Structures are given as structure tokens and as C-alpha cells.
Amino acid sequence: MYFVDTLELKGLGNRSYLAGGPRTAVAIDPPRDIDQVIAAAARRGVRIAYVAETHLHNDYVTGGLELARITGARYLVPAAAQVAFARTPVADGDTVTVDEGLVLRAIATPGHTPHHTSYALEDAGRAVSVFTGGSLLIGTVGRPDLVEPRLTEQLARAQHASAHRLADQLDDTVPVLPTHGFGSFCSSAQAEGTATTIGRERRTNEALTLDADAFVAQLLAGLDDIPAYYVHMGPTNAAGPAPLDLTPPELADAVQIAERLAAGEWVVDLRNRIAFAEGHVAGSLNFDGEGQLATYLAWLMPWGKPVTLLAETPEQIAAAQRELARVGIERPAAAATGTPADWVPEGQAPASFRRVAFADLAAAVAGGESPVILDVRRDAERAQGHIEGSTHIPVHQLHRRLGEVSDGTVWVHCAGGLRAGIAASLLDAAGRQVVAVDDGLASAADAGLLARS
Template sequence: MYFVETIETPGLGNRHYLVGGSTAAVAVDPPRDIDQVIAAAARRGVRIARVVETHVHNDYVSGGLELARVTGAEYVVPAGARVSFPRTPVHDGDTVAVDEGLTLLAVATPGHTPHHTAYVLRETGAPVAAFTGGSLLIGTVGRPDLVEPRLTEELARAQHASAHRLADTLPDATAVLPTHGFGSFCSSAQATADSSTVGEERTANEALVKDADTFVAELQAALDDVPAYYAHIGPVNSFGPAPVDLTPPATAGHAALADRLSAGEWVVDLRHRVAFAEGHVPGTYNFEADGQLATYLAWLIPWGKPVTLLAESPAQLADAQRELARVGIDRPAAAATGGPADWLPSGAAPASFRRATFAGLAGEHPAAVLDVRRDSERAGRRIAGSLHIPLHTLPGRLAELPDGPVWVHCAGGPRAAIAASFLDAAGHEAVAVDDSLDHAGAAGLTLT
């Protein structure tokens, strides 16, 4: 009897897997913080015999190399992947042993990357599950434009063919277990369900219900912005990531925080956006610990720039440090816990800014309304007369903003709070619209 244990990293929208039998297991696309995988194996009472990668990842730093080193497991990587470390290359049709009666069949599934490989779990020779990485996802496929823009159409066609190869050769009951698709920007769209089978995908997946030409044209037209840090993560994974270090960072007092801000370093407040708006250290940025902290902080911060973290508690700080290590922000320069009263000199007043709803916006008719959603989101609907600067471009475009109050919105509130913190730090009068855009029309705002 086999087991599959799912290890989720919801902040990045990915899933990682431990699959095995009674004595041994294989880790599939493990996360950077390998202690989770080791703990899962310990709970099951199995040894990690092999670690397999479906592809060289762009959206997170892999823990595969370190997990193999720590456990003594064989590290299996697609033969076509260009990497700089020793590994066992796997080719289409190769078999990877899992445990007695359990094997993984390597299936070449190019599209997300040219070397992408899926692994079909077979129990006594019968397919029971497919670890599809960034190929066949739930309702969609992995995006084909992350390797080289000039290869996008070619890889999109390969993605269509790969999805059909899996669907045409696997039984309907085969579980589809992808790595991407649960919020990751490596996915062409987001998962339409929490779980799926080959049979369900055969009737619902975009790659399987449309002809190649239609699928490729629509896929290319729908491709969204690529997080800036992806350009760095791929090379990190190809070269071989360093072991993760999750020991606590140095503690910074209010004088050290002031020095870091004066030096132009980033000081990031991890508290909820409501608490930040009510009071914060002037010049700090607000990236909530709950949510897509790693995605948006790594997207906006210049690669390699020192970052200091402010957290409500040691637990919040530790969770954030773990999340950021997954995207290559390995060591915070410093950190502090508590609140503004702990981070400011005695008697110093915290900064603050207003929060509002779309009804409030409609009632005040401000001169400047800033939409920080991505281009693809704004194409669907927008507030008439609003300015548009996508959040990931905002730090470099603050000079484009007019004088006076700027009301900033996104689709639901979290990104507007990040943007408002940048405006506030730059000396603009910001009002963060903490509301769902679905309420804008009912509030009397004109949407186009």
C-alpha cells in the first residue's frame, strides 16, 4: 500500500509531495525548508531514498540538493536540465524505484520548460497517480514563457502535446498531483478545484478540450506579468542552492532601525494592514505576514538589498523568515518584535494613513485614484478616470503621482495597503481602499 503526503506552501501557491510505501519514500519537488519533508518521513517511519525534480524551478528555491545531501538520498533531475552539481539524470521512460511494488515512471512532458518531466506512480505496474509538476495542472497548464520569450509559442505547443500524452496514456482514475497551480505565477491560470484525476482533466482542462492552435493562441494572449525575482531563482537552482539558514536574525533597536532607514535599506512591517495604517515607523513598508508575503516582497525589493523585518511576535518573525528563504531572501539583516512603541524612540509619534471603502471613495470624489492591479486585471474592469501603476512597478514610478491625496485600490485591499505604505514613506498623502472591487459599482462608481 502506498501513501502520498502533500506539503503545501500556500504563500507561493505550490504543493510538494512525499510518496512511499512501508519502508522507503521519494520526495517530489521539495521546498527549500527541508525540515518539513524530513518530519513527514519521520512520522511515516520511512527513509527518504530518492529526491526527484520535475524541472528547474523559477518560483522557489529548491530544497532537493540539500535534502539529498542530508538524507543520503539519490538526487534525480531531468537529463536535459542544465545544472552544475552531481545528480542522477533521468530520461523519458526511465523507472525510479520507490519501495517494494512501487515505482515512478519518468515521462518527458516539455512545455513549462524544455526538459520538464512528470513522474507516474505505479503500484504493481498499474498507474495510480501522476506527479505533473508544471505540465498538466488542475484545469490548466504551467506557463510556457518563463525560460526564453522567443520559445514561448514552441513551448506552448509542446505543453499541449504533453498534456495529451499524459491524458492518452493514463487511466481515468489516475490522480493528478501538480506542483503549481494553487496561486503560483508559474501557472497559466489558477486551479479550478482542490484535487483532480486524469478523467476529470480530460473533460475540463483547457489543453485537452481545445485544438492546439486555439489553445496556443489563447494561452499566449492570457499570459500575465512575471515576478522579477524569477530571473534570479532559476540560476540559483541550476547552480545549486546553499543550505537554508533559519536561525534568528540579529535584533535591532530603535537607533539601529533609524540608521537602516537612513541608509536606504528596506524595513518591512509584517503586521496586518489595519494595524499598520493606524500606526507605524515612518519610512517602513507594509507586507502582511499572512498572504503572499514572499511573492510580493521578492517581486518588489531589488535583488540582494538588505531587509529588516518588524513582527508582532517571534513566531510571526520565524514564519516570515521561513517564507522568504523559499524565494532566496535568505537572511534578514536584522529584526525586531513588538509594535511601534518598541521600535520608535521614547516620545516619537508613529506615522499613519487613512483607510476607506469604495463607498467612501464615491462620496469624496478624490482627484487621484490609483489602481495598482496588474494589466490583465485592469483589462477586465476599471474605475473611470483612475490612474494605473501596477504594484510591482510602483517603487520606480512614485514621481508620476500628482500632489495631494492619492486614494489607492487593488481588487481586495492587501496590495493597496502595500502601495499605500510606499506612498506614505515617500511623503504622499495616501488613502488605502480596503474593500472588494465588487462593491465599487454598488457604491456608485463608474466602471468601464
Template sequence: MEPTIITIETPSLGDRSYLAHDGDVAFVIDPQRDIDRVLEVAEEAGVRITDVFETHLHNDYVTGGLALARRLGARYHVNAEDEVSFDRQPIRDGDVVDVSPRMRVRAIATPGHTFTHLSYAVETVTDSGATASAVFTGGSLLFGATGRPDLLGQEHTGALVRHQFASIHRLADELPEQAEVLPTHGFGSFCSAGSTGGSTESTIGQEKRSNPALTQQEEQWVADTLAGLDAYPAYYVHMTPANAAGPGEPDLSAPERADKDTLAQRIDAGEWVVDLRTRTAFAAGHVTGTLNFGLDGQFSTYLGWLIPWGARVTLLGESSEQVAEAQREMVRIGLDRIAGAATGGPQDWTDRPLGTLETAVFADLSQVRHHRPVHILDVRLAGEYADSHVEDAQNVPIGELLDRIDEIPQRELWIHCGSGYRASIAASVLAARDHTVVLVDDDFAGAGDAGLPMTSSP
């Protein structure tokens, strides 16, 4: 009987963790830092976790692997070649871990996303031998794509991209076509190189037929992969050191309540006071000087990208549940400095006049350009801008906004992205610095049909 595999989703980071069990004993692959979710899954399944495996020292989140292993007394498997400051069960290419008499895990070296990346094939053991039913591929083989090879620095990218190609082919050659492919990244994660196309499941056989790394010649694939790389979140630089140091369990206790006077003082002092509501609610009325990172998008990704590392954050949410969700999102990437929180609405958070944001769609922008001069600010990634953009729009990718804020003119700014989420973040940041802003809350795919002149970069 093949193991049962339970997926634990973290949509805001575009990642998945996994728990696999045989009805009695379980192991976990790449757990997020908030390990209570894993413990709940194990309890519901009625299984005990004996082993925890890391595919690599992650770049996009703080792991819960060490904390989970310590909590349960489980074996913690981390590549023997990784330099870490904690005791682990060292594991290498070809090592086999007998999790139970019916289930074992085989390590497969798959460098490319990192030099020490491992994939893990789960094998069902019978009297006639062991058969791989699934492979946990971390940041190696993704659905229709691969993990990006540039996160360790440009000096290593050329070597890693070649390793990645070889690793993908090794998996395809060594594993049966019916084996499930179970990656950690690739569901909106910036750790992905290339599009995963929205797929939610795959097998080795399906990847052989559709994944460019398995259908293209190496030189073409390498060239396409390198050409498609774009910026990734600034907080990534802090993740590998945190994971090598051995992070403990996060503190998810409720933050201290911040009253109106406290909020005013923090805003006046230039601290980060973050409004968690949707961009529609924020635009309708907000505390002047607050920043809008809605929980309805990739909240932790973009907060982690923009915030000065180590800065204190005060959270404003409609409910204590909303604040708790944001707090959970933040600790996953090591943002532990939560100074306080307030719940309710803007009228509960300030006695000062509320700020508002004017909102519009691309058709409005098309019309207004004929009547008065406006400045169009496109906060999408450079690659998105190069593919297609509104003529004469200034591109300042959202992750570069604070560093390039002096380049943005003091004019009427019409700010857009691909759908409105990133534009709302940028609009709130610029409005807090006394810019006149209009939030274009619309789908960029319709900009040309709305009458705007479009162009692309060579």
C-alpha cells in the same frame, strides 16, 4: 496496495511538494528549500526517503532537493538535459526508478513550462504488472489549467506553448483516467497559465472533461493561453540560476535584534524595514518609513517582486514566531540577507511620532469624488485592469511601482487593488515617500455597486 501520498503545502507561493511512501520507503517530489518540513513528515510516517525528484528547474522558488538528498544520502533525480553544477542521478523520458519492490516511478517528458520538464507517474507493482495510480505533473498539467509557457523569455514562448499542448495530451493518452493528478503549481502560483478555479484535487479523467487544453482545439487553446498571460514576479529571474547552482540548506537561526536607534538609522538610510503585521494594524499605527508586507497574504511573492535583489531586510513582527515565519518564507526564494529583527509593536520600535494610514471603502471613494479632486491608483495586474476598472483610474501594477513611481502625481491618492493586500503594500511605499494616501481596503467586485463609474479596456 497503492502508495500513500502526503501533500506539503506552501500557500504563500501557491505550490505543493509531495512525499509518497509504501509504509517503509519514500520518495519526494519538488521539495521546498526548508527541508525540515519534509523530514518531519517522513519521521511522522515512520519511513525513510531514498529518492528525490525534480520536475524542472523551478522559476518561483529555491529548491531543497539537493540539500535533502545530501542530508539523507538519497538519490537526486534531475533531468539529464539540465545544465547543473552538481552531481545528480540523470533521468530521461521513459526511465523507471524502482524505489521499492512495490513502488516505482516512471519519467515522462512533458516540455512546455520549460524545455526539459518531466512529469513522474508513480506505479504500484504487483505480480500482474505495474499500474499508475498518480502522476506528479509539476508545472505541466494543473487543475483545469497548465503551467505558463513564457518564463524562459518571449523568444521561446511560441515553441513552449505548443509543447505544452502536446504534453498535456500525452499525459491524457498514456495514463489511466483514475490516476490522480498532483501538480506542484496552480494554487495561486504565478507559474499557472489560466485559472485553476480553486480545485484541490483531480484525476486524469476529470481533466479530460474540464481542462481547456484537453477540450479545445489547439489553435484556440494556444490563442487563449497567450492572450491570458500577464506579469510575473521579478524575482523569478534569479531562481533557475540558483537551482542550477545547487542551493544548500538555509540558515533559519534567529536574526540579530535591532533596537530603536538601529531601526531609525536603517530607515533614514533608505534600507528596507518591513512591518509584518496586518494592514489594519499597520494603518492604525506604524513606524514612519517602514513598509507593510503582511504575513496574512502572499508575503514572499510580493516582497520578492518589489525588493532590489540582494538588499538587506529588517523585520518587524509582533512575536519571534512571526519573524521566524517571515524568515522561512524569504529563504524559500533566496532572500537570505536579513539584517535584523524587532518584536512587539510600534511603540517598542521608535520614539518618533507614529505614522497612520487613512482607510476607506469604495463607497467612500464614490462620495469623495463629488466633493474634491482625488487621484485613483489601481495597483492590480494589467489584465485585471483591462477586464474592469474605475473610470479615470491610473494603473500601475504593484510589481512596477518602484520603477514607475515618478509617474504617480503628488496628489491625494486613493489606492486600491482587488481586496486590499496589494494596495496596503503600495500605500506604505508611497507614504514612505511623503505621498498623501488613502488605503481602499475593500473588495473590488463591489466597486460598481458602490456607485463608481466602471469601464474596461478594449
């Protein structure tokens, strides 16, 4: 008997896996916070004998090296990956026995990276799962443009060939278990569903239904911006990440929070955008702790800048600290819990701004106002339709382009409200009068605001 457990990393949009038999197991693409992998193994009553990486990750810091060190597991890393630590190099066709009758077989699948390797789990000689990392995903493939611009087309063609190789080697019933595709920007598109098989991908994945030229042209045309922090992930993983430190950060009072803001540090309020709009520390920024915190904060924040976290409870601080560590934001400079009244100096009141719906924006326009409308969606979203006369600056570029926003009160929107909340906090911190349009884009169409691009 074998098992495969899935470890969801929703904040990063990834999955890791623990697979094995009655006694021993292999961890695939483990996260930085390895305690959850160890806990999964303990629940199964198995020893982690192997840790396997499909590739050097570009979107998160791996816990693989530390997990292997702590458990004594052999660390399987693709042989062509250039790393600065001892590991067991893995080449195409190499196998290891995970447990009696249970074998892990390496399949070279370059494309997401030049050295990318998938792993087929075989029980009694029959493939029962394939861990595809950033190769074949659910309805799509991993991005080919994260390594080196000059290699992008070459890697896109390799993705097509690798998808076909997997489909040729494995039966239609074999479950496909990717690492990316559930929100990670390492995926060229988001997953179509939560589970798939080789057979389903053979019928629906354009890497398997289009010829190479058509697939490559379509893949390259659909590539979007790369999160800025990705440039730091590969080198960190190649060097060998340091052990994780999740001890609580230093506590800050209202005076210290004000001092950190005055010093140009980032003070990040983890509460939801509704609470933030109603009251917050002037100058603080809003990144909802439940809304892809690590992706957006690491993308926008200048790398290495000290960050202080504000939240209602210590548990929320701890959860954010864990998630940020996954992308190399090692230690918050400080933290504070409570409410905005606790975080502002005595005698001062929290700042606030308005939240409205698209219907309110439409009413303002119909009433003769000329609001400054800022669209902070990505380019591909903007291409599907926009509000006439709106300024377009994707949220991840806004902190560098604030000077391009016209004078006046700024009505800022995205497709659902989360990114508009981040953008509103950036504008508010810069001293602008802002209104956050906290609404779904379908309401903009209902209000007659959308024009085709």
C-alpha cells in the same frame, strides 16, 4: 500499500509531495526548508530513498539537493537540465523502484521548461498518481514564457502536446498532483479547485479540449507579468542552492531601525494592513506576513537589498524568515518585535494613514472632490473594469513609477485590500498623503464607481 502526502506551501502557492510504501519514499519538488519533508517522512516511519525534481524551478529555491545530501537519497533531475552538481539524470521512460512493487516512471512533458518531466507512480504495474509539476495543472497548465522569450510559442505548443501525452498514457481515474497552480505565478491561471484526475482534465482543461492553434493563441493572450525575482531562481537552482540557515537574525532597536532606513535599506512591517495603517514606523513598508509575503516582497524589493523585519512576536519573524528563504532572501539584516511605539525613536510618534471603503470614495467624488485614484491591480484585472479617471500602475511596478502619480492625496485600491495596503505603504514612505481603500471590488460596483475598460 502506498501513500501520497501533500505538503502545502501556501505562501508560494505550490505543493510538494512525499510518496512511498511501508519502508521507503520519494520526495517530489521539495521546498527549500526541508525539515518539513523530513518530519513528514518520520511521521510515516519511512526512509527517503529518492528526491525527484520535475524541472528547474523558476519561482522558488529547491531543497532537493540538500535533502538528498542529508538523507543519502538519489537525486533525480531531468537529464536535459543543465546543472552544476552531481545528480541522477532522468530521461523519458526511466524507472526507479521506490518500495516493493512501487515504481516511479518518468514521462517527458516539455512545455513549462524544455526539460520538464512528470512522474507516474505505479503500484503493481498500475498508475495510481501522476506528479505533473508545471505541466498539466488543475484546469490549466504551467506558463511557457519563463525560460526564454523566443521559446515561448514553441513551449506553449509543447505544453499542449505534453497534456495530450499524459491523457493518452494514463487512465481517467489517475489523480493529477501538480506542483503549481495554487497561487504561484508559474501557473498560467489559478487552479479550479484543489483536486483533479486525468478524466476531469480531459473534460475541462483547454489543453485537452482545444486544438493546438486555439489553445496556444489563448494561452499566449492570457500571460501576465513575471515576478522580477524569478530571474534569480533558475540560476540558483542550476548552481545548487546553499544549505539553509534559519538562525534568528540580529535584533535591532529603534535607533538602529532609523539608521537602516536612513541608509536606504528596507524595513518591512509584517503586521496586517489594519494595524499598519493605525500606526507604523515612518518609512517602513507593509507586507502582511499572512499574505503571499515571499512573492510580493521578493517581486518589489531590489534584489540583494538588506531587509529588516518588524513583527509582534519572534514566531512571526521566524515564519517570515522561513518563507523568504524559499525565494532566496537568505538572511534578514535585522529584526525587531513589539509594537510601533517600541520601534520609533524616543519622542517621536508612529505614522498613520486612513483606511476607507469604496462607498467613502464614491461619497468624496459625489461631494465634488477630485481625488487622485490609483488602481494597483494587474493589467488583466484592469481590463475587466476600472474606476473612471483612475491612474493604473500595478503594485509590482509602483516603487519604480512613483513619479507618475499625480500630486494630491492618493486613494489607492486593488481588488481586495492586500495590494492596496502594500501600495499605500510605498506611497506613505515616499512622503505622499495616502488613503487606503480596504474593500472588495464588488463594493466599487455597488457604489457606481466601475466603468468597463
